[in-house]
Amino acid sequence: MPASERIPPRSLTAAELLAQGELKVRGRIREASNAALFCTVVYDGQEASCVYKPVAGERPLWDFPDGTLAEREVAAYEVSEATGWGLVPPTVLRDGPYGEGMCQLWIDVAPETELLALVDDEEPGPGWKAIGFAEVGEGRTALLVHTDDERLRRLAVLDAVINNADRKGGHLLPTTDGQLYGIDHGVTFNAENKLRTLLWGWAGEPLTPEAVDVLKGLNDALGDGGALGVRLAGLITGSELDATRARVEALLTSGKHPEPSGDWPAIPWPPV
Numbered sequence: 001m002p003a004s005e006r007i008p009p010r011s012l013t014a015a016e017l018l019a020q021g022e023l024k025v026r027g028r029i030r031e032a033s034n035a036a037l038f039c040t041v042v043y044d045g046q047e048a049s050c051v052y053k054p055v056a057g058e059r060p061l062w063d064f065p066d067g068t069l070a071e072r073e074v075a076a077y078e079v080s081e082a083t084g085w086g087l088v089p090p091t092v093l094r095d096g097p098y099g100e101g102m103c104q105l106w107i108d109v110a111p112e113t114e115l116l117a118l119v120d121d122e123e124p125g126p127g128w129k130a131i132g133f134a135e136v137g138e139g140r141t142a143l144l145v146h147t148d149d150e151r152l153r154r155l156a157v158l159d160a161v162i163n164n165a166d167r168k169g170g171h172l173l174p175t176t177d178g179q180l181y182g183i184d185h186g187v188t189f190n191a192e193n194k195l196r197t198l199l200w201g202w203a204g205e206p207l208t209p210e211a212v213d214v215l216k217g218l219n220d221a222l223g224d225g226g227a228l229g230v231r232l233a234g235l236i237t238g239s240e241l242d243a244t245r246a247r248v249e250a251l252l253t254s255g256k257h258p259e260p261s262g263d264w265p266a267i268p269w270p271p272v
Contacts, residue, residue, distance in 0.1 A: 014090035017043055018050055018103045023096045025052070034058050034069065034186070039096075041103070053186075054101035061187070063194070065237075069186030070102035075235040076162050076185035077104075079244075082221050082228045083214045085154045089181050093235075107181050113174040115152065116198065118142040129201020132267060146201055150208075151180035156199040157211045160258050161218065161247055162188040166268050167197035189236045191243040193261050196268045202257040212252065219248050 012020065021043035029036040035057020039050050058069045070093060077091035089105040096103065117128070120142055124130045128145040135141055146152060152172075159167050165187040173181040187194075207215070221228035222245045232241050251258070260266035 012043060012046055014048065014105050015092055017041055017046055017048055018090060018105060019092045019094050021046070021048075023050075023052060023094075023103065025097055035098075037098075038106070039103075049106035051104045051106060052096050052098075052101055053104075054096060054098035056099050057101075058186070063190065063192075064187060068236075070100070071235040072188045073102040073104065073185045075232050076158075076164075076188050078228060078231050078235070079162055079218070080158060082218055083154075083158060084217075085158070085214070087151075087155050087158050087180070087182050088185065089183065104183070107173045107175060107183070110174050110176045114147070115149070115172055115174065116144070116146050116169045118144055124201075131198055131200050144198070146198060148201065149180075152199055153202055153208065154211070155180065155182050156197070156202055156257060157207070157214070157251070158182070159197050159199065160195060160251060161215075161244065163190055163194055163243070163247060164188050165190065165194040165196045165264075167199060168268050168270070169198055189240045189244060191237075191239045194264055195258060195261070196265055198267060200260065200266065203259040205257050207251065207255055207257060212255070215248055215252050219245075219252065222248060 018041055021041035024040050025037050026040060027038045029038055029051065035054055037052045039052045041048055041050050053070055055067050055070050058067060060066050074091050074093045077088040080086065080088035089107050091102060091104040093100065094103050118134065122143065124143065124145040127148050129148050131144040131146060133141045134144045162185065164185065166184065171182055171184045173183060218228065220226060223229060229241065
C-alpha cells in the first residue's frame with residue numbers, strides 16, 4: 001500500500017463536518033415554532049449530533065422576508081465567530097433531506113445551571129441583575145433577574161449587534177465545560193430596531209473594554225472589502241447589512257449597552 005494511502009484522514013472542524021457529512025434525521029424537536037429536526041451528521045468515520053431547520057418548514061412572519069430565517073441563523077454564527085467569543089454553535093447552510101436549511105451543532109446542556117430567577121424583592125441580590133417585574137398570578141408581581149455573568153454580558157453585546165428580536169431564557173445553553181451558547185437566531189438582522197431580550201441587566205451601563213475592542217474589530221471586518229461584510233452580504237439584504245454596520249458604530253459612539261427603545265416590546269413572550 002502506498003504511504004499516502006496509510007495517512008489517516010484529517011479531522012474535520014465542526015463546521016466542515018456539518019457541511020460535508022451525510023445528514024440523517026432521527027426525530028423532530030416538537031417545542032420549536034418552526035420545523036426543527038434532530039439529526040446526526042456522519043463523514044469518514046466522524047459523527048456529531050445536530051439540528052437541521054429546513055427553509056421549507058419556516059412559518060411566514062409579517063416583519064421578515066419569507067424563507068430567510070436559516071440564512072439569518074448562519075449570519076449570527078458568522079458574527080459570533082468574528083467576535084472571537086464563540087457564542088453561537090457552529091452553523092452552516094446546506095442541502096438536506098427536506099431541502100436547503102440551517103444545520104447547527106447540537107449542544108448538551110449542563111444540568112441545574114441557574115441563569116434566570118424570579119425574586120420577591122424590589123432589587124436584585126448580589127451577583128444578579130434586574131430585568132423587570134413580571135406578573136406571577138393573583139395580582140402578584142416578582143422581579144425577573146439574570147446572573148451578573150460575563151458570558152451573558154458578551155451575549156448581550158452580540159444581540160445588540162445582530163438586532164436579536166427573540167432572546168429567551170430557553171435559548172441560553174450553558175455547558176459542563178463552562179461555555180455558554182445562544183441559539184435560535186432566525187429573527188435577527190432586521191433593518192428596524194427590534195431588540196427584544198431578557199438580557200437588559202446592563203442597559204445604559206458602560207461597555208467593558210473587551211467589548212469595545214471587539215466592536216472595533218467588527219467595525220473593521222464589516223467595512224468595505226472586510227471579510228465579515230463579504231460573508232454577510234450573501235446571507236442578509238444590503239439594507240440589513242448597512243443597519244448592522246450602523247448598530248456597531250452606534251455602540252462605539254455611545255460606549256454603553258443599549259436601553260429599550262419603547263417602540264417595540266423589550267422582553268420576548270413567553271420569556272422562557
